[in-house]
Amino acid sequence: MSTATDVxxxxxxxxxxxxxxxxxxxxxxxxxxxxxxxxxxxxxxxxYCAMYVTWxxxxxxxxPVGGDFAYVPYGINAAAREGRLxxxxxxxxxxxxxxFDWDD
Numbered sequence: 001m002s003t004a005t006d007v008x009x010x011x012x013x014x015x016x017x018x019x020x021x022x023x024x025x026x027x028x029x030x031x032x033x034x035x036x037x038x039x040x041x042x043x044x045x046x047x048y049c050a051m052y053v054t055w056x057x058x059x060x061x062x063x064p065v066g067g068d069f070a071y072v073p074y075g076i077n078a079a080a081r082e083g084r085l086x087x088x089x090x091x092x093x094x095x096x097x098x099x100f101d102w103d104d
Contacts, residue, residue: 002061002062006060007056007062007095026041026046027052028055029055030070032054033051033054033055037070041070050074054068054070065079075097076099
């Protein structure tokens with residue numbers, strides 16, 4: 001079973017990756033996501049933050065709450081449906097995913 005430390009090790013190994021330096025279309029995270037959800041994600045320039053999280057968790061042998069997601073609000077909604085949202089001020093723990101709401 002993977003731990004938060006395993007996930008952080010995998011994520012840290014990706015520091016420095018840039019889709020702009022990637023010789024293939026899209027991003028490596030989008031291309032991985034596309035193998036399960038359609039070519040659009042692999043070839044486009046869509047933001048890849050959520051697909052990166054999916055990639056890291058899958059590389060650690062885990063599945064994101066609610067399954068793969070390419071759009072942060074979908075991941076948040078899945079966590080809410082499964083009762084997995086926690087208060088960032090009082091309940092957050094190492095290994096929790098943090099999502100930022102840039103609109104509010």
